[in-house]
Structures are given as C-alpha cells and as structure tokens.
Amino acid sequence: MMKLLYTTRSPYARKVRIFALEKNIDLDLVPEDLTAKSENLLKNNPAGKVPALILENGQALADSAVICEYLEYLKPEPRLIPTDPEKRFQILHLDAVAKGMTDVTVSIFYEQFLHKDNVNKPFLESRKKIIHDCLSFFESRLPQIEELHAASINLACGIGYLEFRFADFGFRQQFPELMTWYDKFIQHPSLKKTAPVE
C-alpha cells in the first residue's frame, strides 16, 4: 500500500487525504513529528515538508498538488481536477489562490511560534489583510465552489486550518455567506473524517 507521511494538523496533507477518500484509494497514514523530522521524511522529501507520498515501488512524491495530480491520474473518477481546458484552468486558478491563502496562514503560525514575545506586527497585519482579501475573493465566487473539486477542497482545508489556529481573527463575522458555504461543505464525510486535530 502507498504510504502518506502526514500530520493530523496539516491542511496540505488533509487535501490529499480527502482526494484519496473520495477516490476510494487506501493509504497507509504515517504520522510525522515536524519538530523532530524523521529520516524517512527527509530522505523522501529533502524539503522536510508533509505531505509526502511513497509509492509501492519506493518512488516518492512531494507536495500536495503533485500528489493530488497523481491520485487523479491513478483513479480519474470521481474527477476532482476537470479536464475541459476552460474549466480546468478556472479551477486551478482558484486552487492556487486557496493554496496561497493557506501558505499565508501557515506563515503567521510560524511567526507566532518562533517569535512568541516579539511578533512582527506589521508582518502579521499585512498577512491578515491577504487572508481577508482571499476570503473576499471566494465569497464573491460561491457558485464556482459549490461542487467538490480540487479548489473547493483546498479552500475548505485552508478555512479549516484558519479556524483551527486563528478562530479569533473574526472572519466568521466578516464573511457570513462564505462561512455558511463552509459549514455545509464540511459535512461531506471525507471532510468530516479529516478535520484537523492536535
């Protein structure tokens, strides 16, 4: 069976787990400790990040987008990355914005984790503004994220991570329509099963 190196908190690993659940692909989930990275992780992904997938022949795949692309290739149905070029690049664009928002959220977590007593306030404020702008972008595109696809999954993972770490940012109040979408979207069994836990 393929092995997925992951953490239960990682929004990127969560996207991969949701893809696998939707496609009924069994993965052997191997937990990683990112404060003491295993040799296995560093050997398979020298960038030291989860998720990393190890195929049955030993080949490693790093990065959630690459792994999801592989799972889509392995089992095309249900389609989560459209093939029709117009739809495909629309979704991939939304997917990239969702990933950008998650990257920014994760960078805030690291800043707070590393500089607890001396956080860079202007950095945090500029990062929060990016998150705000991304959420606003998606709130004005609700029809495009109605269905289950790479971008809607990625966005739900990003918002899930935001709620998990920074529920006090106030985005629930600022984006009620998007959060109504989110609360409904996370009822999908694959999302319920992968909610972040410490």
Ligand SMILES: N[C@@H](CCC(=O)N[C@@H](CS)C(=O)NCC(=O)O)C(=O)O
């Ligand atoms: N672009 C990567 C990002 C993966 C990533 O940043 N993962 C975080 C956990 S949420 C990580 O492994 N961080 C460890 C580190 O950067 O040292 C992906 O999409 O898989």
